[in-house]
Amino acid sequence: MLEEAAPEWLSEEVKTGTTIIGIEYDGGVVLGSDSRVSAGETVVNRVMNKLSPLHDKIYCALSGSAADAQTMAEIVNYQLDVHSIEVGEDPQVRSAATLVKNISYKYREELSAHLIVAGWDRRNGGQVFATMKGLLTRQPFAVGGSGSSYVYGFVDAEYRRGMNKQECQQFVVNTLSLAMNRDGSSGGVAYIVTIDEHGTEEKVILGNQLPTFFDQ
C-alpha cells in the first residue's frame, strides 16, 4: 500500500552548505561565495547571494544555517547603522566584525552560522575578519563553509602576500570553482564582491564561465 510521505526537505533544516572566502589586498578586499542552499539532500535555492551588505563598504559572507546567518546579518546591519550615526562617520570594519562576534559569542550554543566580515575603511584599508563561534581574528584571507575543507591545501599553496586586485579576484574564483567541484553542498554560480576606497563592485560568474581544472 503506497502512502504519501511528506517530502524530506520540508522537515530538514535549511543550510547554506557553502564555500565562502575573503581576501585582502593593498587597497581593498575581495569576497566570494557560491550560491547553493540545501535542505538535507535537496537544493532549495541555486542562486542565492550569500554576500550580504552590512554597510556601504562592509560586507559579510554567510555560511552554516541559513536562518541564523541571515538574521545575524540583518541585526548587525541595523546596529551598524545606529553606530555610524552615533559616531558621525563610516564605521570601521573592526566594529562590524565585533558586532557580529558579540552575537555569535553570546548565542554560541544556539546559533550555527559562521560569518566572514570584510570591507574597507579609511583607517586600516582592506581587512578580513573571521568570526566563528565567537572568535574574532583578522587574517590576510579566510575561508569558510563546508566546501572550504577541500581547498585548504590549495589556498595554503597558492596564497602569496602582495597580490593585486586582479590576482586576488582570480584566486577567489579559482578557489570557489575547485570547492564547488568537490563539495556536494556548494555549487551554482559564484558571486564576487570587490570593495575598495572608490566603492563596491558586485559580480556574478555563471556556472559555465567558471574556470575548469583537471577532471578525470
Next chain:
Amino acid sequence: MEKHCTDSRVKGVSTGTTILAAVFDGGVVIGSDSRASVGEEYVSSKTINKVIQVHDRIFCCIAGSLADAQAITKAAKFHLSFHSVQMESPPRVMAAASVLKDLCYKNREELQAGFMTAGWDKKNGPQVYVVALGGMLINQLVTIAGSGSTYIYGYIDAKYKPNMTKEECLQFATNGTVFSPCSHQDVKMFCREIVDCMKRKYMNHSTGENKDCAQKMVGGIVMTLT
C-alpha cells in the same frame, strides 16, 4: 548506504593519513606521510611505512586500520607471487589491484582499510588503481586517500596535469602531501626511486625538524619504463 558500525571493535592503531598516487609520463609516483595514530590524538609512530611492496614493480599504499591493511597486503603478496609463478610472467597491476579488491569486498563487513595500487607492467605501462573501503575498484590517473586527503582535493584538481615529467610529478606529490594539514608537523615525505635494473636510490624529502631521521625511509616509488 548504511554506515558500517565498527565501534564495538577495539579501535586499534589507524593511520590518520594522507596518501597520494599519480601517473606521469613513463611512471608512477606514490607518496604518503608517516604517521600512525591511536584514537584521534595520540600519535603512536612517526615513522611508519605505509607503502608496501607487493611485487617487483607493484606497490600499494594503505589508509585506515593498520592491522587490517597489513593482514590484507600479506595475503595479497602471497596470492600475487603464486599468480605470477602460474602465469610465468610478472603480474599486471590490474591483477594486483583485483586481488586486493576481492579481499576487501569479501570481508567488507569487518574490514576498515582502503588501498591504492600503483605500478608498471609491460602491457599497460604505468597505472594507478584505487580500492575504496567497500571494495570498489577504479583506475585513475591521480588519487588521494586518507583522512588528510580532503584538504588537498582542491590542490590536486588545480595542479595535476597528465603527462608531467618525473621531476614535476615528484614535486607535485611532495607538495600535495605537505599541504595537507594532517601531514604538517612531524611527518616526513618519503621517496624512493627504482630505476631500470632495480638499482635503488633514496631521496630525502623531509619536512619539519626531522631531516636527520628520514634516512632510509621508503614511501614514494617512481617506476620508469624499460
